[in-house]
Amino acid sequence: MEKIAKDTLRLWQEEGTHQIQQNFRVFRSLVAQTQELEQSHKYDEAVVYGQMAAFHASLKHCGLFVSPELEQILIKIGKEAIPKYSCQKSSLHSEKPKNILHVATGVQSIGGLSRMIWRWIQQDTECSHSLVLTRQPRKEVPRILTEAVTNSGGKIYKLNETIGSFIAWAKRLREIATTVDIVVLHIYNYDVIPIIAFANKEQCPPIIFLDHADHIFWLGAGISDVVVNLRESGMFLAQKRRQIQAERNAILPIILEPTQRLLSRVEAKRQLGLPEDSVMLLSIARTLKYKTVDGVSYAEAHISLLNKYKQATLVVVGCGYREDWSGAIEQTQGRIIVHPERDDTAVFYQAADIYVDSFPFVSTTSLLEAGSYGVPLVSRFPYSNASTIFGADMPGLTGNLIRVRNLEEYTKVLSQLIEDEEFRLNLGEATREKIAKTHSGSNWRHSLENIYARATTLDAVKAHSPTDQIFLGEPDVFVPSIHGGNDFDLDDLIRFNLEVMPFTQRLHHWLRLVKKYGFHNNFGRFGQFRLLVPEWLYSRYISISR
Numbered sequence: 001m002e003k004i005a006k007d008t009l010r011l012w013q014e015e016g017t018h019q020i021q022q023n024f025r026v027f028r029s030l031v032a033q034t035q036e037l038e039q040s041h042k043y044d045e046a047v048v049y050g051q052m053a054a055f056h057a058s059l060k061h062c063g064l065f066v067s068p069e070l071e072q073i074l075i076k077i078g079k080e081a082i083p084k085y086s087c088q089k090s091s092l093h094s095e096k097p098k099n100i101l102h103v104a105t106g107v108q109s110i111g112g113l114s115r116m117i118w119r120w121i122q123q124d125t126e127c128s129h130s131l132v133l134t135r136q137p138r139k140e141v142p143r144i145l146t147e148a149v150t151n152s153g154g155k156i157y158k159l160n161e162t163i164g165s166f167i168a169w170a171k172r173l174r175e176i177a178t179t180v181d182i183v184v185l186h187i188y189n190y191d192v193i194p195i196i197a198f199a200n201k202e203q204c205p206p207i208i209f210l211d212h213a214d215h216i217f218w219l220g221a222g223i224s225d226v227v228v229n230l231r232e233s234g235m236f237l238a239q240k241r242r243q244i245q246a247e248r249n250a251i252l253p254i255i256l257e258p259t260q261r262l263l264s265r266v267e268a269k270r271q272l273g274l275p276e277d278s279v280m281l282l283s284i285a286r287t288l289k290y291k292t293v294d295g296v297s298y299a300e301a302h303i304s305l306l307n308k309y310k311q312a313t314l315v316v317v318g319c320g321y322r323e324d325w326s327g328a329i330e331q332t333q334g335r336i337i338v339h340p341e342r343d344d345t346a347v348f349y350q351a352a353d354i355y356v357d358s359f360p361f362v363s364t365t366s367l368l369e370a371g372s373y374g375v376p377l378v379s380r381f382p383y384s385n386a387s388t389i390f391g392a393d394m395p396g397l398t399g400n401l402i403r404v405r406n407l408e409e410y411t412k413v414l415s416q417l418i419e420d421e422e423f424r425l426n427l428g429e430a431t432r433e434k435i436a437k438t439h440s441g442s443n444w445r446h447s448l449e450n451i452y453a454r455a456t457t458l459d460a461v462k463a464h465s466p467t468d469q470i471f472l473g474e475p476d477v478f479v480p481s482i483h484g485g486n487d488f489d490l491d492d493l494i495r496f497n498l499e500v501m502p503f504t505q506r507l508h509h510w511l512r513l514v515k516k517y518g519f520h521n522n523f524g525r526f527g528q529f530r531l532l533v534p535e536w537l538y539s540r541y542i543s544i545s546r
Contacts, residue, residue, distance in 0.1 A: 020063045034070065050077075061476060070219070075196075099130070099179065123445060131156045209224035223463070225458055271347055285358035298325070307331070318342075352375045380407075387478055
């Protein structure tokens with residue numbers, strides 16, 4: 001079993017080395033085009049190409065976790081295109097912040113990032129919190145988030161429902177930030193708007209960056225006074241590969257709401273239609289986090305275990321129906337049960353006896369939520385210590401999470417948990433206590449206060465400007481296999497960004513794509529005529545028509 005895993009990792013390393021070099025060449029081309037447009041003072045076009053470069057790097061790893069070169073170009077655009085504004089920064093060295101501005105690219109009801117925002121606001125009751133959404137997708141803002149902002153005395157702003165381009169939206173963001181004490185960035189990896197908006201650091205409030213995607217490339221290092229990591233492996237990578245100085249590197253545990261068990265395990269299983277005496281294994285994550293490794297799908301990895309223990313059932317929420325799992329479901333007589341993504345997951349956590357992490361892409365928020373209900377946790381980690389970023393290592397999990405190296409060890413650990421109820425219950429309770437102590441209440445608020453204090457007392461960060469250098473070692477070489485699978489090319493990248501391009505540029509690319517793909521080919525599924533409509537207009541239309 002170990003030999004197969006080693007052969008697989010060697011193959012991933014070879015493929016990753018090749019893909020990284022290919023991806024880097026595309027990235028360098030996009031950065032060069034961004035710079036050329038900036039030097040021609042075509043700022044609206046330049047920032048779109050800058051976003052495409054960052055989007056490409058975040059989804060197709062380029063041997064980089066940060067690009068000082070790209071950020072410097074965007075910062076230069078911001079300094080030239082955004083007026084200077086005064087702010088309240090000088091008063092903060094002796095006072096606690098009162099007004100916090102959260103900036104997110106978009107929010108939704110599913111996912112750990114949005115939950116982090118509204119729980120942060122709910123817990124930090126001494127401050128007023130507002131929220132700027134730079135490019136809110138065609139989804140409503142979750143009611144719980146809207147209520148959290150309103151109850152704190154803040155407001156919600158949607159930039160992409162106002163007339164204009166990235167530059168105009170960045171100006172608006174900068175204007176909103178003039179009256180706040182601290183800005184917290186919860187942005188997507190490729191969001192250029194805050195980078196432009198806060199380019200003039202001496203005129204900006206302190207900026208905290210939440211590193212919620214620490215395993216891949218992101219923009220923001222050049223403008224952030226403090227980078228908040230959610231785990232130690234992310235903090236280590238931020239310092240080593242993103243050039244974040246130690247004093248600007250901090251850890252803030254993911255905030256969890258106090259868990260309230262409303263159902264016993266027996267009652268929860270009954271609601272899910274499972275036998276009361278069954279042993280339920282649970283996993284919750286998006287479908288992209290479950291991949292076939294060594295020719296064995298996530299479902300197939302549990303066949304021998306489920307066939308040995310007829311009382312055991314595996315429930316996977318978020319994966320939806322997958323054709324490659326159908327054989328495993330049949331071989332276990334339907335005791336692998338799958339569900340699409342959903343936000344009403346509490347009953348599943350309360351029914352679970354054992355939580356099994358997604359693989360090969362971990363799901364840390366789900367681990368924490370399961371553990372907070374007293375469920376023991378098991379996660380697979382077949383990599384070396386140079387690739388800790390691929391593992392689950394949250395502060396509240398240390399000492400209780402069971403990490404295994406291979407499938408044989410995984411099956412052995414799960415067998416012990418199924419057979420030994422006392423061990424299972426004791427480990428679950430120890431996990432619950434550690435998570436509650438670390439990720440909620442006064443301990444979490446104390447961590448937050450320390451981060452606020454650090455952000456308001458440090459001098460403004462100065463962006464570095466060395467040359468981007470590709471890296472072909474661990475963990476980089478494994479990123480394409482673990483987090484890859486993003487099948488898009490340069491035309492797709494342009495197509496995804498048509499709505500935010502200046503009209504002449506948009507029309508030029510639209511005509512070229514129609515000529516290349518036709519109206520009813522691959523291009524047709526993107527609604528070709530709608531792509532001529534600017535994003536702000538379409539976003540307004542969606543908002544009004546709800």
